[in-house]
Amino acid sequence: MRGRIVAVFGNLVVAECEGPVMQNAVARCHRADGAQLLSEVIRVHDNRADLQVFEETRGLKVGDPVEVSTDLLSVQLGPGLLGQIFDGLQNPLPELAERHGYFLPTGGSTPGLREDRVWQFEPAGRVGDVMQAGDTLGYVPEGIFKHHIMVPFGWRGRFTVQYIAYAGKRQADEVIAEMTDESGATRNVTMLQRWPVKVPLNVSRERLLPSSPLVTRVRMIDSLLPVMRGGTYCIPGPFGAGKTVLQQITSRNADVDVVVVAACGERAGEVVETIQEFPRLSDPRTGRSLMERTVIVCNTSAMPVAAREASVYTAVTLGEYYRQMGLHVLLLADSTSRWAQAMRELSGRLEEIPGEEAFPAYLESRIAAFYERAGAVRLRTGHVGTLTIGGTVSPAGGNFEEPVTQATLKVVGAFHGLSTARAHARRYPAIDPLDSWSRYAGIIEAKKVAQVQRLLRRGNEIRQMTAVVGEEGVSVHDYATMLKAEFVDAAYLQQNAFDDVDGSTNAERQELVFDRLLAVLDMELEVTEKEQARAVMVKFTDLFRNWNYVAMGTPEFEAMAGEINDLVALGGRDPVLEDVA
């Protein structure tokens, strides 16, 4: 279907078409110099189609031809996705760099996967087997995983295997199976298939309630504000509070099989960090390069706006694909606000009636639909696969009352709100332990978590009280409670992300240290003076902080644990401290 451009305004192009046009179909605008700019139909009125162009529109003119396809915007799925770096439209960036150098070309669309790449195929079915969409026909090794080659997800009905390739080296686009549908028509299967990004990909027996905790090795998250595999969480925070650092740490340490990093409208430098550091870092679970379990989808802030929206959907689709193989996948989207802003920009150009802060009225439903693509599913094989989504939100002015944060809070299972005050005081991670919440159960017993949360709240109350009545206005007991809350924060919740040991605390260690922490909290401080109480808690904080830097299982670790136990047994009344007092 062909048409002609009648208007250009920013990344919005209006085309006059001669035939039927499908909403959300992919279109290509032909620029005079031969470049084909990828775009998507976003509104149809009479014979005119409004297109959002995913690339710079510079150089287009009225009258330029437009070609509208009958396909929705889709990605290529198959082996070779892991370790890759794509832009929002699944163009592989290393390949673009090889061909075009420093700068990203316009109209340089490149297939996401190499069709001529050869894989060691191993069949999993036999001639005569009856299969459905999503069933496994065979495997190829992809890094540390057995990559399933599945019956295309879009096929409806039952299919009988007529031919299946023997084990051996096969090219990605080679036919590895022939299948007939119920009417007897033959269809071919290769290792590659396409899926429209805006349609959730889920071919499973049932959706499950998330039940196993996702350990991130960030103590505050795992112990107090847990996330579950198949769950969703969001990290809203003003700039400078450490959203991206937290996401990066999570992408390194999270206890999952595959991590999809979606850098959406954020700084290119942060992506570069991931790209250059991941190949050198090893996966704490497997010891292999972290890059082998990572897919990066990046549409940084300088890249065209319309592709930002696409990048989020591309990333979630890749995540769903690996979930279909029974893997645990974590999608980290940074930042969903940029995606929302892209929607707002476009909505403004379309002259839609603006909602709150000029965001479009459909903002909430789009955000909800996105997070709902997360989940734990039982596949037809009986295996469980999960997709967890963690999204950062960048609220304007750091104000959580704004539409994107509020829309997100309605649909996520955990909320890790970052606070400027904590970041300014260099208390990292700057998650506010009082404002944040989680609906999930974590690795620490709920009763213990509740005790610590009560203490933190009470400590905060007393702190506020002292701001009004002064420290002299509170009792020694209350003062000690405040110090204990302060101790929990300094000795456990704060974590030095740049230290190899302190930066990543596994579940076992968290349980152990948490119990020691409770022992200190349960200890009745036998002091009569506030300064004495402070001295005792300073001592404990110092001990715990130094303990946090010592690797578990070393003699030093045990020695320090002993030191802490002794001090607890003495009720904190160190003979040396007595002298000072």
Next chain:
Amino acid sequence: MRKYFDRIARIAGNVLTVHAEGVTYEELAVVVGEERSAPAQVIKLEGDQVSLQVFAGTQGLSTRDRVRFLGHPMEFPYGDGLLGRVFDGAGRPRDERPDPEGTLVRLGSPPVNPVKRRLPDRMIRTGIPMIDVFNSLVESQKLPIFSVAGEPYNALLARIGLQADADVIIFGGMGLRHDDYLEFRAAFEKGGVLTHSVMFVHTASDPVVECLLVPDLCLAVGEQFALAGKRVLVLLTDMTAFSDALKEIAITMEQIPSNRGYPGDLYTQLARRYEKAVDFEGAGSMTVLACVTMPGDDVTHPVPDNTGYITEGQFYLRNGRIEPFGSLSRLRQHVNGDTRDDHRAIMDGCIQLYADCMASREKRDMGFEVTPWDEKLLRYGEMFEGRIMDLAVDISLEDALDRCWLLLGECFDPAETGLRRALIDEHWPSGAAR
């Protein structure tokens, strides 16, 4: 031979609409009048109606004028001859010398492929401890200085320009008072950096649209120098004036404003410029420092707010000092790990204690009882401000670290600092209590 179009349909604000055909988006044009010729750029195509943004403003243009399209987007000549030159916002010489010559480069080049960027790892030393110790400036970083009118932000920017170790300095002034422009120029001349600088200056009295071109000109030229292997430092002031110019155009174009009248794409517009800061794999680098004045000292104002989300940190300049709270260099961890083993610990430790001191100050000011611990903190805060935070302090990073240790030794017992034992054993000043 290019055609002239004379059916001008509308003149409003800085935008002129003409009926024309065969025009490409973002192409340059010249509006030819009897009195003057005005350069302009295509900002909207709709049927045969072409909307042009006229750089020098539409004042004096008439429906009798004619429009000629140039067939290419905005370009500027690049070459070594640019060094030492001063231009205005439209790229015309401001120094009474001939028009520049060189290879034409297009403004607003495509984004850099992230895989061709280098991980920044070279520190730019400034001799200012609040930058070097606490928030190191890194090559290829983009960093704004948040400030309010009346603060010496231009002086700070000039000082960094003079002291920083860069091959080429590109200065972009937007909405500058003429006095400020003269001051910058004098400072650069006196400091001997003018010979390796290029200045693009839009003063407050120049047409507002020309302000929009300043960052693009600076970054296009800077990018070429960087590709040629140079280490480029771009200084921009003031990006709030730039954003206000964007707002003016957007409102004229009847775009729906999103927040306080600013267009919905403010973030994108700013990001496209700031993101030009780069360290090229196999070539030079471009670092961007920009002043952003916060209207009403409000950091949640759309301009500083959007800027903060784009840049790699920010410096707050308040009461003539770089504030330790809120100021942040996000790239510092790439460089402060290899300076000295105590750099990071001092960086965090000193600020944590200073934050505690602020709490104690509040207590004291409210008239509450001050504990011995508060006394210690108050003493520390006082000394920290005088010996480290003062902008006049000009010492090397190593000297600054030593000075911090001395300060801690004078004020605290080792365990009270919250620093790791190993570091204390090594660096704790010998005369101080242990």
